[in-house]
Amino acid sequence: MICPLSPAHLVALTAFQIATVLLFIDPLWAALPLALFILLCLLTPFFPRLGFFLPIVSRGPKGARGVALTFDDGPDPLVTPKVLELLRRHGISATFFVTGRRAERYPELIEAILAAGHAVANHSLNHDPFLMLKTTEMLRSEVAGAQQVLRRFGIQPLAFRPPVGITNSRLWRVLLENGMFCVNFSCRAGDMGNRRIAGLARKILARVKPGDIVLLHDVAPPKGDPAHLLAEFEQLIEGVKGKGLEVVPLARLIGREVMQREGVSPDPAELFYDGLAAGYDDEQFHSNVSMSRTMEQQLFEARVPTLFSGRGRVLEIGAGTGIFTLAIARNCSEVVAVDISAKMLQLLERKAKEQGIDNVSIVKGNVEELPLSGPYSVVCAFSALEYLRDLPGLLKRLAPEVEPGGTIYFITARTSLFRLFTQIGNAMRQGMWLQSRSRGRMERMLREAGFEPVSITSHLLKCVINGGMLLEVVARKPESTGAVVTAAAGGAP
Structure with missing residues (x-):
């Protein structure tokens, strides 16, 4: 969802907060921070390098x-x-x-x-x-x-x-x-x-x-x-x-x-990631996002033997430059790697060729609009669901494309206090509001699409005021299409 936040929004919020405090001290002083904000809005457009309103x-x-x-x-x-x-x-x-x-x-x-x-x-x-x-x-x-x-x-x-x-x-x-x-x-x-x-x-x-x-x-x-x-x-x-x-x-x-x-x-996400592609891998592991990506890798590596080893076709949504794709490809018969960014996929293709991996099929496009072309043993995504407009609709489209007994494996943003701050940061950087979901909401979406939740756990910066920033989701498609899906234990958001 397009949501362009800029430093101007933060300055405006700060100015109004200061003005509110000053209002109880001296109403005349309360006008000062607001006047300074207006002055900034009038002057900054004339400085071509200053990204006050946009990057x-x-x-x-x-x-x-x-x-x-x-x-x-x-x-x-x-x-x-x-x-x-x-x-x-x-x-x-x-x-x-x-x-x-x-x-x-x-x-x-x-x-x-x-x-x-x-x-x-x-x-x-x-x-x-x-x-x-x-x-x-x-x-x-x-x-x-x-x-x-x-x-x-x-x-x-x-x-x-x-x-x-x-x-x-x-x-x-x-x-x-x-x-x-x-x-x-x-x-x-x-x-x-x-x-x-x-x-x-x-x-x-x-x-x-x-x-x-x-x-x-x-x-x-x-x-x-x-x-x-x-x-x-x-x-x-x-x-x-x-x-x-x-x-x-x-x-x-x-x-x-x-x-x-x-x-x-191009879609705003496509434009952003095409521009980021060349330095993407380095940013993911040597910047302020590295903590989240490192946690994802640890969770993924622990799941490889049980979820990916010896499996058939795997659909990866938001494959990017292949941070997870190549490891998946070594453990299954084929990976269908979908991403909206052509530049990211070019880097993935180059990596696969350099490493002698020939079972990765690259598909450029928006997974919400592409034909899904199953069947798949596993469908996975790593910090990609945040960009989808209609995740419940996608899950329902995926249901007939996943083999009976097949697996859904997602690591995605969990709704939390700390996550809110990263969403604001993303809106300032990308101009888009990235979606997050609670455990309960994710469980409901899976059940409504016909999948059985196996485990939905929260990770990263868990504390009294923050229940974690990541959700690790494992679900399966019943062996029989007529199976009755029973309520999962636990499931509080």
Whole structure:
């Protein structure tokens, strides 16, 4: 479920809490934290790198060695062809943040950009500098309108750069609805859309650093010769190389695609995990999520001999990069690994090939929409059910696909106080509210689908105020479809 929470929400909550306390001390003082919050909301949109309202990609990750060139506001018949020739001579790939109207007016230039191997991204339909002051519907229209135009060229932009780099509190939801993320910049010359091009290269070279996303414009200067602008671009490229920096494609610098060929808008979860794929395994075991993942692994390893060893076909929902898949594959005849992220599945496929495992069948898509194609001996999922919109419906669809006596094995989020904090953190990071379930609710869903719960246990950070953050669920399908499912003992949520 789309649920974009941002630092602005936390600041707002804090401001209201402080104001409530101050209200009992001096009503005049109570207005101060609220006024400061409003001031922050007015000022922060003008800082292109500050993710106050939404996550903003403004440079490469720590340790990045190259820089990326991006061109805004085009295409322009007087400048864009010459920029393409310049980039060709230097063997450089760039990203062009184009407006929908100009793409409509100059379709041959969009085709030339794509034919040259560059990326095209969304810079709104009309490039209204006051867009962030308009209604949400206008914002949706500007983003979706440009997407509609660019789809005619067989592409689906994933990156959006707001006009003038200004954001607002409504932009993230609109981008999530369109399967997009926000990209701004970390280095620019303040050229005012090529109104001030004198010394452009010198200004950028004085501040450019490894990892920077450089903002340029491929539109003709209102006053002045386009040749002067091209000379500045030439000087800039030579200067960047002279500083020992490599100009790399934006997608390589930030580690996520900014454009895809054809296809539909990606799901927010797909967009997030495609962007995370390259560093996913390292994050799972060397970050603040490692405690949960380590617990999952321990639980899984203890179950392998009884649940997976010697079994037939296994369906794994949310297989990702194969953290659990390859171990399952070594113990059964076949694993059908389903995931919404193509990038994650590519890494899984590579790992399987490297380890000589050939019994993993990879399926890209949303398990709630795909044909399930049983029968299966085991259906399993590890921290994947949180993303499903209708788990009861999926369980009912799975029932006829699981062999009589077959097993359901899930490790998923348990509803608890500490889990609430992680759900808030996920909403701030991914823009989605991840589902959690109580023991009682999970048991009811299983029974209604025709499965017998065998054990439902809670794990991780169990204490007086927190009953655990993970649920480990084992259930079985009765040997006979006519078997009467009796009530399970225990089952308090």
